[in-house]
Amino acid sequence: MSLLEVDNLHVAYGKSQALFGVSVEVSRGELISLVGRNGVGKSTTMRGIMGLNVPNRGVVRWKGEDISGRDPHLNCRDGIGYIPEDRRIFSDLSVWENLDVARNYNATSTADSNIAKRWNEESVFTLFPELADLRNRKGGVLSGGQQQMLTIARSLMGNPELLLLDEPSEGLAPLVVSRMREGIEQLKEAGLSIVLAEQNLGFVLALSDRVYVLEKGQVKYSGSAEDLKNNIDIQKQYLTV
């Protein structure tokens, strides 16, 4: 059984339809990527899975259970972590307070899962030591890279089994991007399943098990990272700007 199964998902913003039947599957421990140009529906797919936008057709199944359109806080407590593109740090709260707010006393996910790790401040500061020294600093004054680390760390505080990771490399300097890549590799090693949305193809190919190529709200291609690497036609058609 797949951990997450997205079947024929349709999502609209008001009257403008953004997704036209996206289907994606994630197995336990897998890292899959959604790639494609700006505005093809990568973020919308994630928002639809998380319940931030209610799908008007299609089904999201989490461990076999239909969770389409369920309230986001229930999805989070059930083990889905959401890390938005624009990071959405609580700017007036300190780094520690950002983590504390996301601490999930009601998490049900780890009870029956094979993820041994339970996250807390100490373990997220071990993952991102850069944050430890900033714990009393307000979230709003952090650099882009620090905010990106904080938004990942914050989501981990809810002990997710699956992370929806939206464009973690966007707007970051190359050195910080490779730091982020290391962090994501560590998360994968820790047993987390990950859905990654990215424009940076190098980043995607290095990390992913499988890749879905999106265009105009539909999946146009899916296959292993290796296959996509060798398929120059698909890359030209859907990924070059």
Next chain:
Amino acid sequence: MFIQLMNSLALGMNLFIIAVGLTLIFGVLRVINFAHGSFFMIGAYVLYSVVKRTGDTALGFWGGIVVAMLVLGFIAWLVERFLLRRLYDKEHLLQLVFTFALVLIVGDLVKIIWGPLQHSISYPPGFGGATDLGISRYPTYMLFLILSGPVIAVSLWLILEKTRWGRIIRAARLDRQMLSALGVNVKAVYSAVFVAGAMLAGLGGALAAPRLAVEPGMDALIIIDCFIVVIVGGLGSLWGSFFGAIILGVATIFGTLIFGEWEIVIVYILMVAVLLWRPWGLLGRIEEDRH
């Protein structure tokens, strides 16, 4: 002069307790609650009913204040859970119309339940006299009102800054959707904040009852003052409403003393002056786009 200054503070601190509930509700729910004055009025009437039954005893008065807060908490929970909750995603105008409808409904209900006449409540036992402050003697109950303001301000500040509940409320003010995606039941937070805000209005109403006539129409007077306080102080700001309330208290008392019936003009000129200087209020913040 000293007495007038103390009166200003007593009025200001009483206003603060009411206005801070309004500003708390606005800061989190983004709803401008016209019915806040109605909650204040219910608080005063409930205290009157309790004291009428128990007679002028300390237990009757202080217990009545607790009862008033509980009654308002319950009313606010019902209103939020079954009515207001349906309007968060709708346009602001609908929310305004809804809270204004509450004002009219509560206004009539109060007349039906307690009648159209004035009622009065005596000072609680032990608070009827005056206390010698060295410079001058001053009514003990008013002194108590002055002290209640800072106690409540500091308590609220500690809750907001030092507890996890407070951190969640501050986060909800900034980005409720993200908070929800982090596993927090934001609907429950909204409900709790609305209840807490209404309880503060009830507390303010009950505490104000001995210095006012308890009568229909007291809701309309207080809500205007509250709006002035939170606009001058900055919508959503705890300390903004604290200082806004002191400013309004001073402007009202000294305005009356110096300009007589022109006092109200002074208050509005003051408000306009503050808004010209800082359109977002003394301690308010410039609004960013919220998710």
